[in-house]
Amino acid sequence: MFPKVIAIPRLCKRHLNQFLKQHIRQCVTVPTSSVPHVCVVGSGPAGFYTAQQLLKGNPDIVVDIYEKLPVPFGLVRFGVAPDHPEVKNVINTFTKTAQSERCSFIGNVEVGRDVTLQQLRKAYSAVVLAYGADDDRTLGIPGEELNNVISARSFVGWFNGLPQDKDLKVDLSAERAVILGHGNVALDVARILLTPVDILKKTDISQHALDALSQSCVKEVLLVGRRGPLQVAFTIKELREMIKIPECKPNLNPKDYLKLNDLLPDLPRPRKRLTELLYKTALEPTPTDKKLWAGAKREWRLDFLRSPVHIYGETKATGVKFAINRLEGEDPVIKTAVVTEETEDIDCGLVLRSIGYQSVSIDKDIPFNMQKGVVSHSQGRVKGLAGVQVVHFSDWKKIDEAEVKKGKECGKPREKLVNIDSMLKIASSCE
CATH class of the missing domain: 3.50.50.60 (FAD/NAD(P)-binding domain)
Known part of the structure; x- marks a missing residue:
């Protein structure tokens, strides 16, 4: 299967963890004979919380965190006010995650410049976009371009x-x-x-x-x-x-x-x-x-x-x-x-x-809603990316079991599925 691409919304820690539990683990579906290898784009809080959930939820999974800067931690390092040092204590937890044998930090690599989204999709089981909002909302009024009119983000x-x-x-x-x-x-x-x-x-x-x-x-x-x-x-x-x-x-x-x-x-x-x-x-x-x-x-x-x-x-x-x-x-x-x-x-x-801030498109292949300033997605899954779902024999066994179960319900040895979408849904299930 071409890897799924997942966009992480801007949420607080509690809601972000809830989102990750509901969507991320279910999205990483690969053949049982291989080791799932996930790419996370962005090393801020969303990127590290994603890596934590993945590593916690699957003892075999391997996670690579890509960051365009040579240093990690995103908004924790560059967004938290300097007189709020207690907020930055989460860096200690992120450091433990980065030092896991199943996690790698890959800094000074910018997606869209040094590596493309398509290259990442071919190399990984799933790609998670967690690079945040790197641009500002503007007022659109006269004089906004004058000197000493500055965005809070900058x-x-x-x-x-x-x-x-x-x-x-x-x-x-x-x-x-x-x-x-x-x-x-x-x-x-x-x-x-x-x-x-x-x-x-x-x-x-x-x-x-x-x-x-x-x-x-x-x-x-x-x-x-x-x-x-x-x-x-x-x-x-x-x-x-x-x-x-x-x-x-x-x-x-x-x-x-x-x-x-x-x-x-x-x-x-x-x-x-x-x-x-x-x-x-x-x-x-x-x-x-x-x-x-x-x-x-x-x-x-x-x-x-x-x-x-x-x-x-x-x-x-x-x-x-x-x-x-x-x-x-x-x-x-x-x-x-x-x-x-x-x-x-x-x-x-x-x-x-x-x-407020808004996201920008970092790669030409990312379907981006310019008007809203967000990656186009449905419940976290990025829309509009071409991909072929490959069905492995282990996936066929799921379909086989579903047909036999359905057949028993009506006194038959099997009830064959005739809808391809239904077959693919069962094949990609985590059960």
Whole structure:
């Protein structure tokens, strides 16, 4: 059989492991007389979790992990904020996997450049695409091409030492920065901009970024989102960290949070806890918080119901024009942002776009949905790849057993299968 090609979606660890258990092991079906040999493209968390599940599920399987960089671990190395070292502890588990006798790390080999998908399909029982999302979603508005309009992905790569972003031009000479987005990455970026350098220098932040941040003039960071406080996408852990940044204070407009307290009883628990913290931070800060914020040199705030429509500047960003939105929808959490004719201008010298990532096609033979920025697939199996399912004699035995079983049910020695698709489905089953 030509090997199956499997695309790994962007999921959290728990949901990713669930996906792997449901799909990956069943997809790796090879003749019983041979050793299954699987290729995993990408050595980030998805790639290593896939390898772990495969090695755990089959004592004979062999896994090769391909990585375009000379170093492994993907987002764990280049995406996790430097002040979150505990998150990187998973590298220890990944290292054990890579050192297994049945697992090989093959770095500095780029699929689509050094080896093709077709070559991999011929060499392996299955190919798993776990190379992640390597491009940014864009706003598509005037001024997005100006200097100092930077994607959060590139900025994170810059301070984390990702080779492709090491020479990113980041001008920190302005006092105000605007971050477009209300997700965890947006808060990570804001926290790095606002955290004292004396704290950052004790982390594994890249030296070129540390040097630039030590000269930073940024004193105010605005995180702007198109919907309201009940729709923010960051989690309570990241919010707590923002509240506790030394020498920095939140500047939250109480009017944005006044009505939240009445809605708390009806919210799901995670959303309730997050919303409650927003409410208390804005309206009922503790004495400890007030003491922490006293004499703060920097501040941050959350702006809601704003959609960017134009970034100003001649060569470098000097401000953003926002359309004012209104929310529509019956559910207090699930709301749609509708743009109105009202606008607002906000001056700034740095704009960071944190509105999500998307995948790119790494090989001409990968069926890729350019509009959605994803590999075309059905429940993980890549669509549109030509392949012939070879039926071995051991597979015929499965068909034989199925025919005999079906025959016994109607008092016959056998009931022959006449549908080829049914024969192939039985032949490729794991039973």
